[in-house]
Amino acid sequence: MTLQPGDVIATGTPPGVGCFRKPEPLWLNSGDVVEVEIEGIGVLRNSVVDRIEDNDSSTEEEVKNEYTEQQATVTKGPPPSISGMGSEQLPKQQRLENTVCVVTGAARGIGNGIARRLALEGAVTVVLIDMNQDDLDEAASQLEQEVTEMMGDKGTSRPTFYGLACDVTNSEKVKDTMTYIAKALSTNGRIDVLVQAAGVVGKTNVLTHEVEEENFDFVMDVNVKGIFNGCKAVLPYMLEQNYGRIVNIASIAGKEGNAGMLAYSTSKAAVIGLTKTVGKEYALNGITCNAIAPAVIRTQMVADMPEKQVKYMTEKIPMKRCGTVEEIGALVAYVASEEAAFTTGFCFDATGGRSVY
Numbered sequence: 001m002t003l004q005p006g007d008v009i010a011t012g013t014p015p016g017v018g019c020f021r022k023p024e025p026l027w028l029n030s031g032d033v034v035e036v037e038i039e040g041i042g043v044l045r046n047s048v049v050d051r052i053e054d055n056d057s058s059t060e061e062e063v064k065n066e067y068t069e070q071q072a073t074v075t076k077g078p079p080p081s082i083s084g085m086g087s088e089q090l091p092k093q094q095r096l097e098n099t100v101c102v103v104t105g106a107a108r109g110i111g112n113g114i115a116r117r118l119a120l121e122g123a124v125t126v127v128l129i130d131m132n133q134d135d136l137d138e139a140a141s142q143l144e145q146e147v148t149e150m151m152g153d154k155g156t157s158r159p160t161f162y163g164l165a166c167d168v169t170n171s172e173k174v175k176d177t178m179t180y181i182a183k184a185l186s187t188n189g190r191i192d193v194l195v196q197a198a199g200v201v202g203k204t205n206v207l208t209h210e211v212e213e214e215n216f217d218f219v220m221d222v223n224v225k226g227i228f229n230g231c232k233a234v235l236p237y238m239l240e241q242n243y244g245r246i247v248n249i250a251s252i253a254g255k256e257g258n259a260g261m262l263a264y265s266t267s268k269a270a271v272i273g274l275t276k277t278v279g280k281e282y283a284l285n286g287i288t289c290n291a292i293a294p295a296v297i298r299t300q301m302v303a304d305m306p307e308k309q310v311k312y313m314t315e316k317i318p319m320k321r322c323g324t325v326e327e328i329g330a331l332v333a334y335v336a337s338e339e340a341a342f343t344t345g346f347c348f349d350a351t352g353g354r355s356v357y
């Protein structure tokens with residue numbers, strides 16, 4: 001049965017569990033399912049576990065034990081229907097409604113997952129930036145198909161995905177790309193959100209005295225200069241509209257340092273420092289700049305690393321598992337939303353408990 005406004009459910013009232021609905025009460029039986037729509041949250045379902053019969057001769061003690069046993073059958077995991085976003089569920093909120101979002105490193109992995117989540121939360125335009133145009137075209141059409149299927153008949157408009165090839169280390173190209181987005185792809189000349197996930201890990205499982213200068217420069221160029229280029233190019237648009245959300249994907253390696261990953265750890269520490277500075281500089285302009293520091297997320301980047309290095313990183317996670325692209329997407333959706341208005345220059349944790357600061 002579906003609850004209606006004004007219904008009262010009471011237990012322990014003879015002869016069992018009752019739903020007091022005017023003009024006649026309804027009696028619920030064991031196995032009946034009661035559901036109620038909670039505005040803004042979803043449908044809450046619960047089944048009646050047992051019914052106390054009229055002729056029930058249970059002593060008070062037996063009833064107490066029965067009650068305790070019933071309590072033990074509580075469902076494990078998150079509360080039903082408010083479990084957040086599973087891989088096949090739509091997000092419960094539309095926090096990015098009508099926004100124009102740009103995500104770098106979005107042809108695959110974490111960036112791709114973030115682009116998908118921003119679209120599912122209502123972004124009207126999602127621009128994917130990465131190195132290779134073919135990969136981007138494939139990613140854009142795949143995302144479009146997935147998001148359309150997931151949204152079904154929900155929501156009024158569908159997001160449009162664009163893929164733009166751009167090497168984030170090339171400052172001129174990054175600037176031109178942002179101009180093109182604002183002038184040609186944005187529905188209203190705005191760029192509301194920039195998420196910077198483009199990154200490289202470089203050579204790993206290498207001690208500092210063995211690190212090649214060339215590899216160090218390469219990692220710093222993509223991970224640090226790339227993020228600086230993106231901030232520099234997008235900030236004029238965000239200043240103009242007096243609003244913006246920049247989210248930089250750093251790493252736990254930047255907070256703690258990972259042995260065998262000097263260049264990568266150094267670059268991610270720099271991303272955190274850069275993020276704090278940008279956050280402070282534009283705090284009065286409606287623009288926030290925050291970082292996310294994930295631990296190990298099973299993407300191609302991690303698949304390409306030596307197993308020894310991956311084991312070293314995963315064993316440090318108290319939850320004893322890798323994070324998922326969906327979990328990072330969910331966190332980014334909040335940080336990129338309008339309601340995340342009083343936090344800037346911060347580095348959000350996504351490490352399964354590895355980092356507690």
Ligand SMILES: NC(=O)c1ccc[n+]([C@@H]2O[C@H](COP(=O)([O-])OP(=O)(O)OC[C@H]3O[C@@H](n4cnc5c(N)ncnc54)[C@H](O)[C@@H]3O)[C@@H](O)[C@H]2O)c1
Nearest residue numbers: 105109110130131167168197198199251294296297299301
């Ligand atoms: N996977 C993890 O465990 C993990 C953990 C912490 C942080 N991160 C960070 O998250 C981000 C995404 O990582 P991922 O695991 O999805 O990696 P990934 O290798 O799967 O994806 C990275 C994407 O960035 C793109 N890219 C690289 N250099 C670029 C450049 N110069 N210009 C434009 N695009 C470029 C790549 O082509 C690729 O599509 C990275 O910054 C990474 O450092 C990843």
